[in-house]
Amino acid sequence: MSGPASSPVLELRDVTRVHGEGEAAVQALRGVSFAAYAGELVAVMGPSGSGKSTLLTLAGGLDTPTSGVVSVEGVDLAGAGAVGRARMRRTSLGYVFQDFNLIPALTAAENVALPLELDGRSGREARALAREALAEVGITELADRFPDHMSGGQQQRVAIARAVVGERRLVLADEPTGALDTETGEDVLRLLRARCDAGAAGVMVTHEARHAAWADRVVFLRDGVVVDETGADHVESLADATAQR
Amino acid sequence: MSRLLTAWRLPLRLARRDAMRHRARALLVVAMIALPVLAVTTADVLIQTATVSGPESVDRRMGAxxxxxxxxxxxxxxQQAPDPDVGYPVFxxxxxxxxxxxxxxxxxxxxxxxxxxxxxxxxxxxxxxxxxxxxxxxxxxxxxxxxxxxxxxxxxxxxxxxxxxxxxxxxxxxxxxxxxxxxxxxxxxxxxxxxxxxxxxxxxxxxxxxxxxxxxxxxxxxxxxxxxxxxxxxxxxxxxxxxxxxxxxxxxxxxxxxDPPPASEQYAEVRAQSGTDEGLLPVLALITVMVLLEVVLLAGPAFAVGARAQQRSLALMVASGGTPAQSRRVVLAGAVVLGGTGAVVGVLLGLGLARLLQPVLQGFSQTWFGPFDVPWLHLLAVAAFGLLSAFLAAAVPAVLASRQDVVAVLAGRRGDAPASRRSPVLGAVLLAAGIGASAYGALQPSGGELAIAFGAIPAVLGMILLVPAVLSLVARGAGRLPLTLRYAVRDAHRHRTRTVPAVAAVAATVAGVVALGIGLSSDQREAEETYVSSVADGVGVVRAYEQPARWDALRGAVEREAPGVQVVVQQGLTDSDGGYTSVQRPEGAGFISAGSALGSMVLVSDGPLPPGLVGLSDADARRAEQALGDGRSVVFTGPGVRVDDGEATVVRSTFDEQTGQDQTLARVTLPATYLPLSDPYDGPSAILTPAAAAELGQEPSVVSLLVTGGLDGDQEDTVQEALKGVDPSASIYVERGFQPESDALIAQLVLLGLGGVLMLGGTLTATFLALSDARPDLATLAAVGASPRTRRGVAAAYALVVGGIGSVLGALVGSIPGVAVTWPLTSSPGFGGGGPTGPFLDVPWLMLLALVVALPVLTALVVGASARSRLPLVSRLD
Known part of the structure; x- marks a missing residue:
């Protein structure tokens, strides 16, 4: 794992995000600063409405901050423009959602190949890379199956394969195990962990401490502010405590 | 090219799979595109088949x-064209x-x-x-x-x-x-x-x-x-x-x-004569634009709902790095797949239908058709039209889909973009331009119809852009409406992407029907207002052109076939000897047209006026009879022109073919009483006394039989047949006042029927698409205790909203060209200053009422009756 001495893959500097205007304005994030490095899996925890999902959408370039800077591999996402952010999503970062979010009209391989095809790669090349990514998550044999014909765990593996296909160095996961049983969830976390150990940076939003225990660090958010940040040791004790309960 | 193919490969694959997954919706769109393509293909093939081209006609014209x-x-x-039957030779x-x-x-x-x-x-x-x-x-x-x-x-x-x-x-x-x-x-x-x-x-x-x-x-x-x-x-x-x-x-x-010679070897003057009808092209363009608009509007809701169903996939695509352009392409690819399928299916079915109809149509034709003719180039254009209409129908949903709030959609919320503030302004400007074009067309001395017709396009487009603002207004005032209607109004407003094209489709249909309806009614009104009775109502005039006429036998035939009627033998001066009589009236005596329904311009009587003479007031009629009784001739003047009694000069002339000049045979000056006719068109110019006729050297002869006593239609037919039996040149005309043309009524009924079908089709489609789109909301309604009939109520209310708003808007916008066109259509220069000159405006209120009230209510009832009453049980994250 790379340490803080190297440059971060994802960095948020004094990020604020306000939704709405006037009396209806809601401050989802208030001056959040945070970084994730290559080889590191960071868990983000906090109660509902604390700003976890907003943080993830900002990190993924699906939204832009009201103030502050969000950069991925040194590129300021707000400054990159909509087209630049779309390119970043195709090439540098991948999303894993709680409810899998596969496109029902595409097969598993086609879902995984989606970012590559959107990036203009040839169909054959995209499918070859997609099969490699599917092999990485252990479901090559499901490549031609449609999402409707796969279990939740299988769908989430496809989603992870889609998030890591190609040369992505940042994986963003929003409650990736929320819709899965315990055993399947553990499998998914293991895959995420393995991807980070292979050199990617991961940011995972989760409610559960035992899932956070897979991370190297845990960032706690409350009311849009980072209230605590712990190292891996503390995360493990958290997990132990959870397990004992 | 390969880059283009690469860019469209994924969208096309997604569209194809989406169509397979949602077959009902896909079929609906395919049918909407295929039906007009089918109709045009069938018509085109049949017209081409019925039209015998030059080469096809060679054998039948010249044998071997x-x-x-x-x-x-x-x-x-x-100088002739290569095919002398095309155009005219120049001598x-x-x-x-x-x-x-x-x-x-x-x-x-x-x-x-x-x-x-x-x-x-x-x-x-x-x-x-x-x-x-x-x-x-x-x-x-x-x-x-x-x-x-x-x-x-x-x-x-x-x-x-x-x-x-x-x-x-x-x-x-x-x-x-x-x-x-x-x-x-x-x-x-x-x-x-x-x-x-x-x-x-x-x-x-x-x-x-x-x-x-x-x-x-x-x-x-x-x-x-x-x-x-x-x-x-x-x-x-x-x-x-x-x-x-x-x-x-x-x-x-x-x-x-x-194998015609090249144009350069043909006669230039003949070629110039056989050019395309210049007026035809704009009319064809106008019809094409309006049909395209109608198809686009009818198919629009299906694409809007399709884009809505795809919004999660599109959001995921964006999350995976897709650009707005790629999102648009996915929705447009749906148009390519479904529009292409619809176009191909339409053309193929059209060809089949034309083949089936060919013998049927041949049965109505008195000439043999040519061989079954498939104009492939035309059909290619028709298919392209189908594809284009699908593409245009998907354009707005595609743009809106590319602008959706990805985060909201991924979080399970609906990501509708806020309503544009510029659209209503642009709509108002276009509407104003349409009104301006209509006003301009109305004020043109000639040819204003085209400006009015083309002005209808910006007016309708402007109306479409104003529909969201109207929906917003209606939604704001919906607070006091019953639940189902309130829900329907607000849902229609919230989901503008599918509501606007549906409302616009209904409105465009109604606008067309109203515009044509007002035009037709006003045309009829003009015909009624400017109708000139030849003789008094109920009076029949028997005339015969064969000389010598057998008046006694004709009179006998009338009295035999219609006992009880009175027959008056009308005397007058005829042109049978090649001469003609004219009355020289004083300067400023007004216009009297050349022609008399009573058999002659110059009648002869010693007192009684001809029964059925129209345009003379009772007082003047008494003066006329008095004058004739006193031996004075009666000379008629134009409407309202009073001339003092005095003298009139009557001239008997003949045309000398050798000199090309009139030659006077006799000229007499007679004491005359001048009386005005209110209607200058069919009255005689004068009634001479028998003595005056004798002075001219003319023996009065029978010019007509005037039948009074009320001949009904059946009697008229019988008398007509009997008269023909006596003399094929004889006929009877019975004045019955203005009789509305049954064609106009049929045209209005056809318009109403067509409008009804399109309105029903547009509303039904939009309503059922809306119901399918609103499944989560309906599930919520079910969850909070709504009765199963609520779904029916919502369906009927939604249909009422779409049909009602659409028809009201359509009636308003359609009345613009409808009223404007009455100027060029029903204005006349007004010959001789007599009679009304227009423009005549007649709004067919009954038809409007049927369109604006009856049809939407009927549509709502049909929708309510045919909607399923079971509420769906689905997750909000469906």
Whole structure:
């Protein structure tokens, strides 16, 4: 794992995000600063409405901050423009959602190949890379199956394969195990962990401490502010405590 | 190119799979695109098939010959089109030629053999009377005549005493062995010795018309006016045609028609005459734009709902790095897949339907169609039209889909973009432009209809852009409405992408129907207002043109067939001797038209006025009778023009053909009383006393019989038949005032029906798409205790909202061109200052009421009755 001495893959500097205007304005994030490095899996925890999902959408370039800077591999996402952010999503970062979010009209391989095809790669090349990514998550044999014909765990593996296909160095996961049983969830976390150990940076939003225990660090958010940040040791004790309960 | 293909590969795959996953919606769109394509394809193929082109008609026109040469008795050098039946030949008026002889023609065609052919329309004498028939004289046994007729039984004639007839004459009783009498005009054709029928043969041109053919002389046709020859020889080239043209011959050459010379070698003046109708192109463009708009609007909701169903996939695509352009492409690819399928299916089904309808349509035609003609280039354009309409229908949903809030959609919320603030402004500007164009067209002295018609396009487009603002207004005022209606109004407003095209489709339909309806009604109003009665209502006028007329017998026929009526014999001065009588009225006496419904411009009476004379006030009628009784003639002046009693000059003249001048036969000056006619068109110009007529040297004669006492329609028919029996030139006209044309009523009913079908189709589609889209909301309704009938209520309310708002908007916008078009349509210059001149405006309120109230309510009832009552149980994250 790379340490803080190297440059971060994802960095948020004094990020604020306000939704709405006037009396209806809601401050989802208030001056959040945070970084994730290559080889590191960071868990983000906090109660509902604390700003976890907003943080993830900002990190993924699906939204832009009201103030502050969000950069991925040194590129300021707000400054990159909509087209630049779309390119970043195709090439540098991948999303894993709680409810899998596969496109029902595409097969598993086609879902995984989606970012590559959107990036203009040839169909054959995209499918070859997609099969490699599917092999990485252990479901090559499901490549031609449609999402409707796969279990939740299988769908989430496809989603992870889609998030890591190609040369992505940042994986963003929003409650990736929320819709899965315990055993399947553990499998998914293991895959995420393995991807980070292979050199990617991961940011995972989760409610559960035992899932956070897979991370190297845990960032706690409350009311849009980072209230605590712990190292891996503390995360493990958290997990132990959870397990004992 | 490969980059383009790469860019569209994924969207097309997604669209194809999406269509397979949502077959019902896909079928709906395919049907909407396919139906107009099918209709146009069928019509186009049938029109092309029914239209016999030059090359297709060669055999039926000239048999197996190389050319058909026609010469007239007196002719001029001429210039013709390669196919003389296209356009008109241009004659040089400088040199008059006598018809070229067969030898002259033959010598210009390298000594080709010429076979004479004669054609005319005459009458075959049947047992029941006479029947019109096409006649052909040519040596049918000559191989060069092959293709002119098709022998169906018996044999071809061998001498000029033999003919063949077709099935239409067989139906009139002619059989092989019968003799056949043939007349041209009212005389038996010269030299005809009733030929014997030796077989039946059909003309290759005429299908259902009586037809008779035989060798030259068999029917006694003459060639005094025109001679035609079939050319048996080598191909007749364009230079040969031109040489014959110089002799004044018109030539239809097989070789030239099948392979016309280049434009540069054709006569420029003739080409200029046969150009496309300039007015046709804008009208076609207008119809195309309006149909395109209608199809786009009808298919729009389906694409809007499709885009909505795809919004999560599109959001995921964006999350995976897709750009807005790629999102748009996915929705547009749906249009390519479904529009392409619809276009192909429409063309194929259209071809099949045309094939099925061809014999049916042929049954209504009196001429034979050409071969089944598939105009592939046209059909390609029609299919492209279908594809384009799908593409345009998907354009707005595609743009909106690319602008959706990805985060909201991924979080399970709906990511509708806020309503544009610019659209209503642009809509108002376009609407104003449409009104301006209509006003401009209305004020033009001529040809304003086109400006008004084209002004309808921005008006309708402007209305479409204003629909969201109208929905917003209605939604704001929906607070006090019952639940189902409130829900429908607010849902329609929230989901504008699917509501706007549905409302707009209904509105565009209603606008068209209202515009045409107002135009038709106003046209009828003009006809009614400007109707001029020839005589007083209920009075009949019997006239006869055959001289000498058998007035006593005609009177007897009237009195026999309609006992109880009174018949007055009207005397007047006639032009039968070649002379005519005119009354010289003082300067400023106003306009009186040349023509009298009573039989003559100058009537003769010693007191009583002709029954049924219109346009004279009661007081003036009494003065007229008094004057005639006192021996003064009555001279009529224009409406409202009073001239003091005095004298009038009456002149009897004749036209001298040698000098080209009128020659006065008699001139008398008479004491006259001047009286104005309120209507200057059909009244006589004067009523002379018998003494005045005698002074002119004219013996008054009967000019008409005036029938009073009320003839009903049946009696009129009976009397008419009886009069024809006495004298074929005699007829009776009974004045019944303005009678509305049944065609106009039928046209309005057809418009209403068409509007109803389109409105029902548009509303039903939009409503059921909305219901499918609103499943989560309906599930919530079910969860909080709504009864199963609520779904029906919501469906009916939604249909009422779409149909109601659409029809009100459509009626308002349609009334703009509808009212405007009444100016150019119903304004007249007003001859002689008499009568109303327009414009006439008649709004068909009953039709409007049916469109704006009855049809939306009916549609809502149909929707409510046909909607499923079971509420869906689905997750909100469906």
């Amino acid at each position: 010959s190389q050319a058909l040469v026609s010469v007239s008795a007196e002719t001029n050098p001429l 040089s008026g400088d040199t008059t030629l006598t018809a070229p002889s067969a030898e002259q023609v033959s010598s210009l065609l390298d000594g080709a053999r010429l076979v004479e052919l004669r054609r005319t329309v005459g009458q075959v004498v049947t047992e029941a009377g006479r029947v019109g028939a096409q006649a052909l004289e040519v040596d049918l046994a000559d191989p060069v005549a092959d293709g002119l007729v098709r022998l169906t039984s018996g044999r071809l004639p061998r001498s000029d005493g033999e003919v063949v007839v077709n099935d239409a004459l067989v139906a009139d009783g002619f059989r092989v062995g019968d003799r056949l009498g043939f007349e041209v005009g009212s005389e038996v054709a010269g030299g005809a010795t009733e030929p014997v029928v030796v077989g039946t043969a059909e003309s290759t041109t005429y299908r259902d018309l009586p037809f008779v053919a035989g060798p030259l002389g068999s029917l006694g046709l003459d060639s005094d006016e025109q001679t035609q020859w079939l050319v048996d020889g080598g191909p007749v080239t364009w230079p040969s045609v031109q040489r014959l043209n110089e002799l004044g011959a018109l030539v239809a050459s097989r070789a030239v028609i099948e």
